[in-house]
Amino acid sequence: MSQNWKTRTKLVHTGARRSQYGEMSEAIFLTQGFVYETAEQAEARFVEAGPDEFIYARYGNPTVAMFEDRMAAIEGTEDAFATASGMAAVNGALMSMLKAGDHVVSARALFGSCLYILEEILARFGVEITLVDGTDLDQWRAAVRPGTRAVFFESVSNPTLEVIDIRAVAEIAHTVGALVVVDNVFATPIYSRAVELGADVVVYSTTKHIDGQGRCLGGVVCGSKEFIRKTLETYLKHTGAAMSPFNAWVMLKGLETLDLRVRAQAESAETIARALEGDARIARVLHPFLDSHPQAALARGMMDKGGTVLSIDLAGGKEAAFRFLNALEIFKITNNLGDSKSLVTHPATTTHQRLPDDQKALLGITPGLIRISIGLEDTDDLLADLRQALDKV
């Protein structure tokens, strides 16, 4: 029966593990270890632990397991493994499956730390990396070869919101048996159809929309039972990037309201993007659901909302961007996204500061570009704040 539940029901109920007290709200099992009744029971559990048998919190914990089960249910995968941060999830997903001599193809437009894992860490261990323009399918076709073990990309890229065709890239990757690993933060589990479109492994930074209220770091990897338990868990349980039970509890509570929050935030983001388009002070407004977005049709086919983030490119460059940021009253200057509070980031001088200028230009990270993460405030108030700040540019 719970298999047929719709997302909003699953977000509230799936994975619940009630103790003998029958608590209503999920319990925080803030414990590192577990007591065995006998030596024989300990021995048996080390041979094979059942679904409700735990050994040590680095391997698993009841609160963390509730969060993992709920994530797998809403993403539509057999299983999931929670990690200490989004980067631990990306690192675990890639490091656990790759070895020297393997080849990986990745989109170039990536979160900075993901690029570091590929170009600095994996390369150091003899994994060959090819970076492509993720929106150009011919580049994927040319790069993939029989030794390609994995392809990796952000389904919607940060901060220019390019959309990558999961179905088409998965078809190309699967011809050589490569695993399709998708960093799906901007699509959120709510409007993601990544698994249906062919993704094998879906990774989230739960720090973003899943917490959604700016409190805890976390990450999760969703995939087949075989991948999660045989490949990933083995790597992560020995290397130690486990999610804290307290953080898992915060994430569980975040999931209960995730659908309501991100739908409201995405609708607000789309309304604001449309209202700002055509303003002479803005050179470009970027949002996947704007008709002016080069991949609007693809985005609408892949997601039922365009996302909670938009970017604008101010015609006046860095000077205009800084004047605009400093004039905002409701929006907070920060480098996070997906929060209930509306946030603004200047990628060229913060998140992407270290990229050489030619790389910035290649990725469209101009001096006037501002990433705007829309929160839960009233849309009219947000628009009024953006407009009064534009007046001061």
Ligand SMILES: *Cc1c(COP(=O)(O)O)cnc(C)c1O
């Ligand atoms: C934030 C983010 C990450 C990293 O997540 P952390 O929780 O900060 O470690 C990875 N990928 C994308 C797309 C992100 O937005």
